[in-house]
Amino acid sequence: MSSDIRDELDRLYEKIEWENPRANFTGRVVARVRWAKRAQRVSTTVTLIALALLGVFGFALGRGLTFSGALDYFTLVVNNVDLISSAADDFIAALGDVMPWTEILAVTLSIALIWTASALLPRWLVRYRSRHNEYSANNYSQ
Amino acid sequence: MSATYSDEELAKRFLKGDESAFEQLVTRYSKPVFNFALNFLGDADDADEAAQLTFVQVYQSLPRARLDAPLKPWIYQIARNKCIDLWRSRKGVLSLSARDEQATDESDPLDVDPTDPNPLPEELAERRDLQQLLRKTINALPEKYRIAATLRYVNELSFAEIARAMDVPENTAKTYFQRAKKILRKQLAQLR
Numbered sequence: 001m002s003s004d005i006r007d008e009l010d011r012l013y014e015k016i017e018w019e020n021p022r023a024n025f026t027g028r029v030v031a032r033v034r035w036a037k038r039a040q041r042v043s044t045t046v047t048l049i050a051l052a053l054l055g056v057f058g059f060a061l062g063r064g065l066t067f068s069g070a071l072d073y074f075t076l077v078v079n080n081v082d083l084i085s086s087a088a089d090d091f092i093a094a095l096g097d098v099m100p101w102t103e104i105l106a107v108t109l110s111i112a113l114i115w116t117a118s119a120l121l122p123r124w125l126v127r128y129r130s131r132h133n134e135y136s137a138n139n140y141s142q
Numbered sequence: 143m144s145a146t147y148s149d150e151e152l153a154k155r156f157l158k159g160d161e162s163a164f165e166q167l168v169t170r171y172s173k174p175v176f177n178f179a180l181n182f183l184g185d186a187d188d189a190d191e192a193a194q195l196t197f198v199q200v201y202q203s204l205p206r207a208r209l210d211a212p213l214k215p216w217i218y219q220i221a222r223n224k225c226i227d228l229w230r231s232r233k234g235v236l237s238l239s240a241r242d243e244q245a246t247d248e249s250d251p252l253d254v255d256p257t258d259p260n261p262l263p264e265e266l267a268e269r270r271d272l273q274q275l276l277r278k279t280i281n282a283l284p285e286k287y288r289i290a291a292t293l294r295y296v297n298e299l300s301f302a303e304i305a306r307a308m309d310v311p312e313n314t315a316k317t318y319f320q321r322a323k324k325i326l327r328k329q330l331a332q333l334r
Binding site: 010015016018019020025026028029030033036 | 176177
């Protein structure tokens, strides 16, 4: 503030006093950093597992689409778009019968697991950490 | 011994694997960051949380930080972001702590000298009132003015540092501060 002209208001607000942070602040931060590192490791591991699962189930889905004949239906509809408008119900019913639903479900769950592990899990762990902060800080200081 | 290291030297030591350098940074900045958060958020519990989250972020982001620039405004930039996140997550329901909301004295708190080393009980009460008043008025400012005023008055940053912490040009930081002062002056006039 010394380089500027200080007025009455500046002098008044310079009277704001500092308060001390809560006890063992550094210890609690270090404990939290360690927790964040662990949480990151868990998140990365689960994400990698989910990605591997997605690869396996994606491959299975591709095989399922090919061998069940569902892919032929898609080729058919690409080549003849009118089919949708003329016999939509029959087409959807036929497609529904041959679709590899188990593999589709597995792929969907894998994607959900990736999202949970990479986005939700870290956030949840941070919140959990926040609630258990005092406990871990005590452990750190011992 | 550790106090002789600059922030940037500590950061470099940390990046070379010295975890104690990070702890020294936390110890050095815990009080200023906590008080920035306290004056911004107006609540000690939230200030503690915001300050902790700030240092966790510092730890995680230091490997990507520019060490050719001063570290101080960067740390305040993170603190500012954490405070804003926390403030918004509470959707403005944060209020001054119960401690700050207590006690209204008939005397004018603006006349108190907080530097008195041996205050009388009534002087202590007046000093507390003054702190309450100053925090309350800063807390009532719009977000960007509150940040500028807090960084200037509480943390005594230069305008160049405030500009870096707020990620705005220096003249904009000065404008924010001047507007904050205008509002503070108006608030105080209404209180008198």
